[in-house]
Amino acid sequence: MVSSQRNRSKEKAEKTSNIQYSTTSFLPPTQSATNFKPRVTLTLFLFALFSAGALYLRYSYFVSKKEAYAVCSRGDRKGIYTVDANNSQVECMVVRGVRVQDTGSLSDVRARWNGPLLDVKYLQENEIVIPGISDSHCHILEYGGSQTIDLVAGRTMKHTLEILADYINSHPKIKNDRSKIIEGWGYDHASWDVPVLPTAADFDTNPTTRGRQIILRGRDGHTVWVSPITLAKNAPYPTETIEGGVIIRDRNGAPTGVFLDKAMEFIKPAVLTDEDLRERFQLTVDHALRSGLTSLHDAGAGPESMKFFLTEQSRGILPLRIYGMRHFLPEADAPYWGNTSTPLVAKLRGDNTGSRLSGRSVKLFADGALRSGGAALNEPYSDNPSTRGFMRIDLELLRRVVPDFLRDGWQVNIHAIGDRANGIILDTFTHAQEALGHNIRELRPRIEHAQVLTKPDMKRLGDLGGAISDMWYAQDRLGPERVKGLYAFRSILDASARITLGSDFPVDEINPLAGFFAAITRVDRDGSSPHGPGGWFPDQVLTRLEALRGMTIDPAFASFTEKDLGSLEHGKRADFVILSKDIMDPQVSPQEILHTKVRATVIDGRAAYGSII
Known part of the structure; x- marks a missing residue:
């Protein structure tokens, strides 16, 4: 048995480890706007002096039930989806402290981890383990x-x-x-x-x-x-x-x-007290954890939200991970702040503290929303020919501040819904790359939503979030041809873009399995769609594997945390979810996915919701 003092020493050591950031990106080297094809590169990890296997053998002698445990399927079933580069499935995963230390068959991990002392926790029949789920676009306090x-x-x-x-x-x-x-x-x-x-x-x-x-x-x-x-x-x-x-x-x-x-x-809103904010935060946390969410990308982190998150962090470790996007407000009283270091605007990388709060991105708004008629379209709305929506930011200001933020090391995330807005943003990123004179791929600029796209712009897109709740009224707004560019998942992937799946809650529900269901079926919960039970533009569906990566490793990449989160590999944080059904098995129907339960949500190796059986 290991003393609590030793555990505290181990945790302290974990918190002082550095998080490394990849230099891969959504954007390619400088090229013309029409050839704007995001690419993804693979980072190779080299270990000096010792192989991973030698490390396991060296330390396995000291393993006790307190220090490590294994989560395993029964009967040779490979029920753990690692979402590594090879999309490997394994029988067992070993967790020690806050990190994944090993994966493989039960016999192999027992051999490496002094089998009699290893605490093995078996999954129930049909249960699976997937990496902790991220919602890449949401609004926590809202x-x-x-x-x-x-x-x-x-x-x-x-x-x-x-x-x-x-x-x-x-x-x-x-x-x-x-x-x-x-x-x-x-x-x-x-x-x-x-x-x-x-x-x-x-x-x-x-x-x-x-x-x-x-x-x-x-x-x-x-x-x-x-x-x-x-x-x-x-x-x-x-x-x-x-x-x-x-x-x-x-x-x-x-x-x-x-x-x-x-x-x-x-319209002046009510003034919220600290108690009001804390109550809202706790409610979101409770709903997120029971839904399998371990990381949230807050797309509405204005000064009030960031101040609250910083205060909560100072009170103790946050109950889940938050990647905050700071708002850029273009009014005269909000000048450029990307080169300052005040707490509310400083980049938070979580490098040396093990902090669950990070953020190195700025959020700008290009246009409004499709539902309310504010999305900026190239042509007038089909159901309201008097307007084609509007841009929310001056184009000259946009072209000026985006290169400035990128130059100062910020990820730039821009809300864009309509095809006109998306085209302008892609032009802006291309202009920024030309203005800076170097590849901006390492800063991974994102388009939040990228909802309506022309075919040429699908080839230029770097990131996508959202769901398909708009399908029932979208054709009335956009017409029968333009609506084909709405949430065109398959076309975007085929153009070598990278997709992340976000709910935009509270716009849509907080349940990521509902988003998974929507991405692979493009139908409503009852199996209906404007195009019938076969799905709304069924040629745009994602595979189950693509959807899983879109809510695990790809959001980690989009938040510069893919070396620490997003997959279940040696050395990564032990964030994972136990599900009651194998949502990756084609024999499990889409409707069964909607009835799948989250048995446990685990962060840093400890159950934040449910229990590790």
Whole structure:
């Protein structure tokens, strides 16, 4: 047996180890925009003096049940998917401390690890182990806030208000304090029986919501719908056109109560306390861990979020890994900050501390969202020919700051939905590479969403996130031809791009297995799609292996952590998930995947959810 003091010494030693960062990237060497083909290179690891096998033999003598354990399938079944370069499946995996130390057959690992002393934990029949799952695009604190009121369930405007009223009536402190600002997230006018934007006056149709300060954010996060009293308290509003946003107005020019994108800044939200933020964070963490998520790429890490994450880190080790994308706000009071070192904007690499909080990326917004009509398209919307959406950032500013951030060593992640926005961003990355005079591949610039693409731009794409919840209304918005470029997974992969799968929660659900299901089937949960049970553009489906890599090793690559996370290989962090069914087995139907349970979520070798059997 090993003393607790020895364990603490081991953990301290782990925390002082350096994380190495690869110099591979999504982008190729400088070339013309039309030949912009992202490539992936393979890093070779060389070990001096000792082979890996010799290391295992040298230290196996000292192994005890306290120090190491093995997770193994029964009966020669290879139920551990390592997601290494060869996509190997193995029977057993040995974990010592916070890292994976060995993989192979049970007989081999026992021979290398003093078999009688090795603590073997057997999987149940049909269970498998996969690397810890990453959500490559999500909003952590926003998700926690969205869970207070289930507005997504609203099927009509009236039903949505009834859900809100039930929430108010079930919370006496809110019900009895009519001065309190009530906030919610998730209403979806596009899914209502009459898919039109609501108005402030609609709140007065329900006796409980009438006369209250209410701010509801749309499901896509790019709209807010406010009550009459909130509309009045935030007045006056500008009458001129807003660059990068829209105030919806009636025929007389008066605001109706709905604000899009940058226009949302005219509505002041409620001030959140530390207790509010901590409650939201814990709710997200609980849902993430029970869903098998070990790493989250927070795509909304503004100053408030980053300050909170830093504070939580100072209180102790974070319950899961966070890769934060810092917002760049192009207003006059937010000048370029990429060359500063203040805590809220400093690069966090987690090099020497074993920190679970890292971030070396900046997040910019190119356009709005498809659901609310703000995505920047090359041609007008099919269901609203008066507009083709809008860009949220000045193009000259974009061309200036992107090279600056890249020059200062930042990964640049840009939100782009429409085909016009995506084309502009790819042009911007090409311009940046030419301006810097060297290959920017090592900084792995990303396009967040890359939702609607032209065929030429599919060949230039470097990263993709998202799901297919938009399929039911997308053709109305885009028309029968342009919709073919929406979430064209297969075409993007065939163009040598690298795909990561992110839910964008709370825009979509937090369950990564639902995203896995969607990627390999392109149908809804009930097996339906606009093109029938065969799938929505079925030629764009991913294989199970591609989907698995898209939520494990590829997000690790996208966050510069592929040498430490994303696969179950010797020396990597022991982040893994035990699933109740083998989702990789073709004999397991897609519908069975939706009913697969997460038995355990393990981070640094310890169960953060469930238990290691």
